Amino acid sequence: MENVVAPKKSLRNISDTNLLLIITIVVFVFMYAMAIICLGSGFLKPQNFFNILNENASLIILSCGMSLVMITGGIDISVGQVTALVCMSCAVLLDKSGGNVVTSICLAVAIGLAFGIVQGxxxxxxEIQPFIVSLAGLFFAKGMTTIVNANPFNVEHKAFVAMRSTRIEIPFMGSYNKKGMYIPAYIEIGVVVAIVVVILLFCLLRWTRIGRNFYAVGGNALSARLLGINVKKTKFIAHLLCSVLAGIGGYVYFMHVGSGSPSHADGAEMNAIASSIIGGTLLTGGVGNIVGTFFGVLSLSTIKNIVSSLGLDEAWWTNITVAFMLCLFLLIQSLVLRRKAGAKK
Amino acid sequence: MTSSRPLSKKPFVQKLIAVTRMQLFIPVMALLLLVIFNLIADPSFFAIKLGYNSANQPVLSGYLITILDYGSELAILAIGMTLVTSASGGQDISVGASIAIAGSVILKVLCGNESRPDHMKAPIIVAFLVACLVAMLFGAFNGSLVAFFKIQPMVATLILFTAGRSIAAWINNNELPIIAEPEFSYFGTFIPGIPIPTPVFIAAACMLIIFLALKFTNLGLYSQAVGINPHSSRLNGINPAVVKLITYMILGLCVAVVGLIKVSRISTINYSVVAKDIEMDAILAVALGGNSLGGGKFSMPASIMGAYIIQFLTTTLYKFNVDSTALPAYKAVVVIILVVLSAPVVREKINQLKKSSSKKSVKEAA
Known part of the structure; x- marks a missing residue:
């Protein structure tokens, strides 16, 4: 399993992947509990949690793709701008070119696929460095978005608006407002997509050959090759999957915001990388977990929520806390890596 | 590869291959392509005019001057970025955010707490030195994460990339101080009486300094040694962590210089826009120069040339009325072509093709 690259199980009998996963989950639970204790009512409502999911469904999908690539030792910084490109293209298709919902979904996946094939x-x-390739991809998507359409606009296509405003109600989780009216808790369609993606990828990484190949290639490409793994193909598939997920995530984002704009998902790639890192994926490759990434996204958005409910409304506080959290987790990772180095000696 | 076979029969082919393998080959070819393209499309691109600006001072204007002017910022950054890339095998993506911080610090020192002071509160040199100090501190922060905690440079600098612009806004309480005095704008525009933009001189000074530093100190040797193999360089008595830290601090210094130019150009600052995406351009400059982004050997002139080529490309695109927001798409296509051409796999293929074709011609002759 994921122990392919774990250090010898002598004294330290938890693999890196599991250790980092546990740290992430503990931090998330601790943070949420602290938020409930210190900030009270708002965080107690289940809807607050569902809102985090609603807002971050696309980020979850993007981060999952990012984790896949990072596990194989690569990186893809184009996902954020691919999201913007998908939003804009689908918006134009729906409102100006007379497309329908199905073709717009196909378009989103096709854009992802095209980026995936080229970058992969x-x-x-x-054998060009992934950073440079995806940097060019980022630039290309950014430019293409404004070439498709330079001005932001809202989509008014009826079937699409009906789809994006569909709310899936969760039983028994609702709350009563001040007048005593029952407000059911709900999630958006995007959340279902995100959860399906998380489950599928979790299974892929855990129980399939290609999933194990990802870990092996990321852990040590040379020995993976000696084991008879097709390293190039594995890397190609990882980048392909990441970009396709960026296409799907882009569509989920599009459903959430319901508009096309060149400034959509600006910096989403950095959030995705940060979530993956907080979720315990090492950028050196070979270590990572989709469940961890899921909790990474949740931690990141919970801390943003906490900061804004503390009344630190100035925009800079959010960024500074996110950066601080990233720094903290990087230091933890660094210590884990040292443990690994120590185990080897 | 068949390169081990004696190829003395085909000196011309061999020479050709040797030329294509030279590091300056890619940047020179790119520059030539751009120049030829512009010559064919519109030769007036190369016209330089001597005019007078609003203050009635003689200034040179023209696309070439613009390239020199704005390319200089990039060239200064490319110097630092090359060293960082060489020593740590990664890139600093926080330079844009750090420029915002440095610019913000300069304005804070010059303006104090007023947003529109009548006079500067401190000499410009003091503000600049403070900015240098701050930028080097942030560089040291990045550097120590990379050097001592062994975090990948891209990720370590992601922290400052995320927080940098916010910190810059926080330093000045999100105000946009404006400096009215004309002396402050000399660094980014023109010094009265001299028709060449000042950033060109600043960049030339930086290049001279780095040239001397590489010539008379072990900076270049050490950073390459660390980049190629940190372990063996440690066995040779070099401390890899310290070398990496120093390269990041040098980049900090470069950032402060560019920060001064940037704020001087407009006499104020816009935290979210200043030096936006410049980190990408700086990294591309290093890559265009044919330097390996994985660290190790580097060529400083090639990087600096890469910086000016990036600016050449940008200006060319602007000239053809490409919208500034659509610019990245075209840049990306050019970059992909260049990177694909310089990829080792592709080069090998090309070389093989050349060899086989020359073999055929030899056979035919026989």
Whole structure:
């Protein structure tokens, strides 16, 4: 399983992946509990938690894709701008070119697929550094978004608006407002998509050959090759999956905001990387977990929520706390890596 | 590869291969392509005019001057970025955010707590030195994460990338101080009486300093040694952590210089826009120069040339009325072409093709 790259199980009998996962979950639970204790009422409502999911469904999908690539030792910084491109293209297709919902979904996946094939080929088969390739991808998507349409606008396509305003109610989780009216808790369609993606990828990484190949290639590409794993193909698939997920995540984002704009999902790639890191994925590759990434996104958005409910409304506090949290988790990772180095000696 | 076979029969082909393998080959070719393209499309691109600005001072204007002017900022950053890339095998993506911080510090020192002071509160040199100090501190923060905690540079600098612009806004309480005195704008525009933009001189000074530093100190040797193999360089008595830290602090210094130019250009600052995406351009400059982004050997002139080529490309695109927001798409296509051409796999293929074709011609001749 994921112990492929774990250190010897002598005294330290938890693998890196599990240790980092446990740290992430503990931090998230601790943070949420502290928020409930210190900030009270708002965080007690289940809807508050569901809102975090609603707002971050696309980020969850993007981060999952990012984790896949990071596990194989690569990186893809184009996902945020691909999201913006998907939003804009789908918006134009729906409102100006007379497309319907199904074609717009196909378009979103196709954009992801196109980016995946090009970037995957360049990274895996031409052996160009993933950072540079996806940097060019980021630039390209950014420029294309404004070439498709430069001005932001809201989509008024009826079927689409009906779909994006669909709310799935969760029984027994609702709350009563001040007048005593019952307000049911709800999630958006995007959350269902995100959870399906998380479950599918979790199974992929845990129980399939290609999933184990990801860990092996990221842990040590040379020995993976000696074991008979097709390293290039594995890397290609990881980048392909990441970009396709960026396409799907882009559509989920599109459903959440319901508009196209060049400034959509600005910096989402950095949030996705941060979530993956907080979730215990090492950028050196070989270590990571989709469940951890899921909790990474939740931790990141919980801390943002906490900061804004503390009354620190100035925009800079959010960024500074996120950066601080990233710093903290990086230091933890660094210590874990040292443990690994110590175990080898 | 078949390169171990004696190829003395085909000196010309061999020479050709040797030329294509030279590091300056890619940047020179890129520059040539751009120049030829512009010559064909519109030769007036290369026209330089001597005009007078609003203050009735003689200034040179023209696309080439613009390239030199704005390319200089990039060239200064490329110097630091090359060293960082060489020593740590990664790139600093926080330079844009750090420029915002440095600019903000300069304005804070010059303006104090007023947003529109009549006079500067401190000499410019003091403000600049404070900015240098702050930028080097932030560089040291990045550097120590990379050097001592062994975090990948991209990720370590992600922290400052996320927080940098927020910190910059926080330093000045989100106000946008404006400096009215004309002396402050000399650094980013023109010094009265000299028709060449000042950033060109600043960049030239930086290049001279780095040239001397590389010539007379072990900076270049050490950073390359650390980049190629930190373990063996440690066995040779070099402390890899310290070398990495120093390269990040040098980059901090470069950032402070660019910060001064940036705020001087407009005499104020816009935290969310200043030096936006410049980190990407700086990294591309290093890559265009043919330097490995994985660390190790580097060529400083190639990087600096890469910086000016990026600016050349940007200006060319602007000239053809490409919308500034659509610019990245075109840049990306050019970058992909260049990177694909310089990829080792592709180069090998090209070389093989050349060899086989020359073999055929030899056979035919026989």
């Amino acid at each position: 080929t360049l990274v895996a088969y031409l």
